[in-house]
Amino acid sequence: MSEPLLKVRDLKIGATIYPPDAKPHDIEIVHGVDFDVMPGKVLGLIGESGAGKSTIGLAAMAYGRGGVKLTGGEVWVNGRDVLQSSRSDVRDLRGGEVTYVSQSAAASFNPAKKIMEQVTEAAILQGKFSKADAEKRAIELFRKLDLPDPENIGTRFPHQVSGGQLQRCMTALALCPQPDLVVFDEPTTALDVTTQIDVLKAIKEAIADTGVAALYITHDLAVVAQVSDHIMVLRQGEMVEYGDVDQIINAPREEYTKALVSVRSIEHKEKTPSGTPILTVENITARYSGTNFDVLKDINVDLHSGQTLAVVGESGSGKSTLARVITGLLPPTKGRIHFNGRDLSNALSSRKPEDLRELQMIYQMADTAMNPRQTVGTIIGRPLEFYFGLKGAEKQKRIQELLDEIELGEGFQDRYPAELSGGQKQRVCIARALAAKPKLIICDEVTSALDPLVADGILKLLLQLQKVEDVAFLFITHDLATVRAIADSIAVMYQGEVVRYGGKTDVLSPPFDDYTDLLLSSVPEMKLGWLEDVIATRKMQSGGN
Amino acid sequence: MRIPLSAMIGLILTGLYFFAAIFASWIAPYGMAEAVGDVWEPSSAAHWLGTDQIGRDLLTRMIYGGQTTIFIATAATILSFSTGAIFGFIAAVSGGWVDQILSRFVDLMMSIPSLILALVILSAIDVTVLTLIVLMGLLDSTRVFRLARAVAVDISVMEYVEAARLRGEKIFWIIFREILPNALSPLVAEMGLRFIFMVLFISTLSFLGIGVQPPLADWGGIVKENKDGINFGIGAALYPAVAICTLAISVNLVADWVLTRTTSLKGGRG
Numbered sequence: 001m002s003e004p005l006l007k008v009r010d011l012k013i014g015a016t017i018y019p020p021d022a023k024p025h026d027i028e029i030v031h032g033v034d035f036d037v038m039p040g041k042v043l044g045l046i047g048e049s050g051a052g053k054s055t056i057g058l059a060a061m062a063y064g065r066g067g068v069k070l071t072g073g074e075v076w077v078n079g080r081d082v083l084q085s086s087r088s089d090v091r092d093l094r095g096g097e098v099t100y101v102s103q104s105a106a107a108s109f110n111p112a113k114k115i116m117e118q119v120t121e122a123a124i125l126q127g128k129f130s131k132a133d134a135e136k137r138a139i140e141l142f143r144k145l146d147l148p149d150p151e152n153i154g155t156r157f158p159h160q161v162s163g164g165q166l167q168r169c170m171t172a173l174a175l176c177p178q179p180d181l182v183v184f185d186e187p188t189t190a191l192d193v194t195t196q197i198d199v200l201k202a203i204k205e206a207i208a209d210t211g212v213a214a215l216y217i218t219h220d221l222a223v224v225a226q227v228s229d230h231i232m233v234l235r236q237g238e239m240v241e242y243g244d245v246d247q248i249i250n251a252p253r254e255e256y257t258k259a260l261v262s263v264r265s266i267e268h269k270e271k272t273p274s275g276t277p278i279l280t281v282e283n284i285t286a287r288y289s290g291t292n293f294d295v296l297k298d299i300n301v302d303l304h305s306g307q308t309l310a311v312v313g314e315s316g317s318g319k320s321t322l323a324r325v326i327t328g329l330l331p332p333t334k335g336r337i338h339f340n341g342r343d344l345s346n347a348l349s350s351r352k353p354e355d356l357r358e359l360q361m362i363y364q365m366a367d368t369a370m371n372p373r374q375t376v377g378t379i380i381g382r383p384l385e386f387y388f389g390l391k392g393a394e395k396q397k398r399i400q401e402l403l404d405e406i407e408l409g410e411g412f413q414d415r416y417p418a419e420l421s422g423g424q425k426q427r428v429c430i431a432r433a434l435a436a437k438p439k440l441i442i443c444d445e446v447t448s449a450l451d452p453l454v455a456d457g458i459l460k461l462l463l464q465l466q467k468v469e470d471v472a473f474l475f476i477t478h479d480l481a482t483v484r485a486i487a488d489s490i491a492v493m494y495q496g497e498v499v500r501y502g503g504k505t506d507v508l509s510p511p512f513d514d515y516t517d518l519l520l521s522s523v524p525e526m527k528l529g530w531l532e533d534v535i536a537t538r539k540m541q542s543g544g545n
Numbered sequence: 546m547r548i549p550l551s552a553m554i555g556l557i558l559t560g561l562y563f564f565a566a567i568f569a570s571w572i573a574p575y576g577m578a579e580a581v582g583d584v585w586e587p588s589s590a591a592h593w594l595g596t597d598q599i600g601r602d603l604l605t606r607m608i609y610g611g612q613t614t615i616f617i618a619t620a621a622t623i624l625s626f627s628t629g630a631i632f633g634f635i636a637a638v639s640g641g642w643v644d645q646i647l648s649r650f651v652d653l654m655m656s657i658p659s660l661i662l663a664l665v666i667l668s669a670i671d672v673t674v675l676t677l678i679v680l681m682g683l684l685d686s687t688r689v690f691r692l693a694r695a696v697a698v699d700i701s702v703m704e705y706v707e708a709a710r711l712r713g714e715k716i717f718w719i720i721f722r723e724i725l726p727n728a729l730s731p732l733v734a735e736m737g738l739r740f741i742f743m744v745l746f747i748s749t750l751s752f753l754g755i756g757v758q759p760p761l762a763d764w765g766g767i768v769k770e771n772k773d774g775i776n777f778g779i780g781a782a783l784y785p786a787v788a789i790c791t792l793a794i795s796v797n798l799v800a801d802w803v804l805t806r807t808t809s810l811k812g813g814r815g
Contacts, residue, residue, distance in 0.1 A: 327711055328711075329707070329710075329711075348710065348711070351713075353713055356711065356712060356713040357713075360711075361708065361711055363704045363708070365704065368703050368704045368705065369704040369705055369708060370705050371705040371722075371723055371726070371727065372727065373726035373727055374722075374726075382712070383712060386712060386713070386714070432708075436712075
């Protein structure tokens with residue numbers, strides 16, 4: 001058997017942390033990981049945030065990101081231990097033998113330089129190609145990656161191509177110096193589902209064509225199943241399970257892997273609407289001031305008390321704008337909103353306190369939705385004080401009740417948001433919304449920034465709360481798996497219009513319009529060969545392509 | 546908590562100056578306007594820094610001068626911060642025409658050199674410590690307004706501020722509870738800088754003769770009174786100059802340290 005290209009033995013990685021009230025000290029974030037990558041093979045690294053995936057990926061380049069130290073073990077690339085190598089040797093390694101594709105292409109490209117210059121830079125600097133050859137190779141790669149106008153796309157600046165295209169340009173950048181190994185760090189996570197599929201396909205084909213080996217890092221098992229030969233499941237810096245794709249997906253051994261495979265399996269039976277709706281959106285048309293086009297065009301949807309309306313669509317479809325119109329942040333140019341038996345005035349400033357109280361909102365980024373200088377007690381307590389005039393012990397008691405309801409329990413009142421995990425933060429935001437005893441909560445992508453297992457927990461909690469509090473949810477998301485899990489009715493939005501609307505089963509059963517078909521088929525499924533099937537059968541190309 | 550050496554030096558010197566200013570009447574060896582010796586005596590056991598141009602003890606003058614200078618600078622800084630920050634926050638949170646009117650007015654004020662504006666106003670009105678403080682505070686508040694508005698514009702687009710608006714909170718809750726705690730560290734650091742500018746400003750005015758009026762001592766005034774001595778090789782005017790310089794540096798060292806320290810607190814923003 002041939003030698004592995006990348007051989008990692010007992011890799012330990014540490015970092016220094018600076019807690020607010022204690023002395024800085026060192027912690028270990030990766031506790032001895034072993035794995036091999038054979039030439040031309042793809043290893044998927046999967047795990048939730050904080051599992052050490054990216055840190056391990058970067059270690060393959062002998063690099064530790066800000067403050068991270070490679071404290072022990074060996075990393076062998078092409079038969080030498082790169083952790084012991086000299087600086088000049090490491091310089092040959094990075095961008096020569098091992099290259100890197102990061103999550104956000106937009107943040108990684110230099111906005112002031114043309115794409116071609118950046119794509120060929122490493123190949124030329126490493127002395128692998130002359131400028132002319134490197135550019136020829138880049139154009140070939142652009143073609144391989146299905147980029148439009150491959151001869152000339154290199155003359156554009158990064159802001160002149162779409163997000164999905166830029167991500168593919170970055171893949172070209174990584175492949176240009178003819179590396180032996182490419183580290184893909186969540187390359188499709190920041191993209192829309194409909195765009196993700198094209199990028200995935202391009203990456204997969206480029207890997208196959210060039211025969212390069214790859215480390216593919218992601219938190220989405222369904223995605224990694226499409227591109228990898230082997231998968232390593234990581235949790236808190238330790239390996240949980242290692243196996244080939246087939247075994248991990250179809251016969252996982254460890255409990256944790258089983259949980260990852262079966263995530264998104266919440267069963268929720270659709271409730272039929274009855275009585276008058278709590279929220280009626282009638283002919284809403286809206287535009288942002290200073291622009292000359294409508295971002296929402298004649299929207300009509302209903303939502304019944306205690307039920308969930310899911311608004312789905314890709315970014316730019318107007319989902320969040322609809323939320324802004326309903327909350328009053330963006331007064332519509334036409335149409336009206338009927339809420340709980342009364343008309344809502346268009347502008348926030350002229351709404352009655354009762355309207356504000358009964359209509360609450362939860363955001364995607366729990367981090368920025370909470371004031372970092374307020375404790376959890378203050379954050380949840382403020383609506384109680386503001387709407388119900390609760391004070392002192394009575395308020396404390398109610399805060400604790402709410403914390404129990406979101407399954408956090410004692411000891412959280414005096415914590416600051418920075419001292420909570422991502423899932424806990426989102427729970428506190430839910431508690432803040434619940435504190436107002438609302439009739440309707442608008443949930444704007446509330447699970448998108450969370451790990452799959454944590455997101456599952458939040459969805460279960462929301463369903464549970466809906467039963468107890470009889471609150472309606474307007475659930476904005478781009479993730480159809482989430483929609484299947486919790487919606488009663490669905491509105492599919494595309495370019496500011498509702499293209500499909502109705503009960504969950506109706507919307508999700510054929511015959512589909514082209515856009516709904518594209519959206520539905522783009523959601524990665526936990527099975528092998530899914531990517532090829534979809535590419536072969538879908539009717540419409542993604543707009544962001 | 547470890548204090549870096551530079552901050553330690555800054556803290557000690559700043560503390561020393563403030564201590565001398567606050568307890569001036571206890572530690573000064575002579576009365577403020579008391580003539581106790583000859584003109585421009587060299588330093589001696591009785592007069593550590595010598596005497597000034599009409600025979601007053603220079604150390605005493607320096608201590609009282611420091612009191613006046615530091616008091617006026619502190620009061621003016623507080624005034625400029627409270628007005629500048631509040632109006633800056635209001636402009637940022639309200640947006641629209643409120644922001645336009647306030648910002649354009651501030652632009653207008655900033656387009657006039659403040660020293661010249663101060664000279665014109667002070668030559669027309671009665672110069673007292675109070676008018677000096679109010680004038681300097683208001684002129685300088687335009688700078689604070691700019692900073693406060695810029696910081697608050699950044700913060701007011703955060704979702705927790707939007708959440709507060711959706712809850713129906715009034716503007717002063719948003720300013721004092723949501724924005725101010727998150728804007729504090731850049732403002733505190735700026736405060737050190739503005740304080741120094743106030744010291745320089747009041748010293749300049751006094752040197753030009755329209756600031757603090759005799760017989761009250763202040764550092765700029767002492768430079769002015771003793772500047773002729775330089776022609777005769779007498780360094781009396783240098784002491785207040787050195788004092789102004791070291792105070793400026795030490796306050797800056799402290800402000801630097803405050804800024805680096807507070808930005809890493811509790812995940813708060815800078």
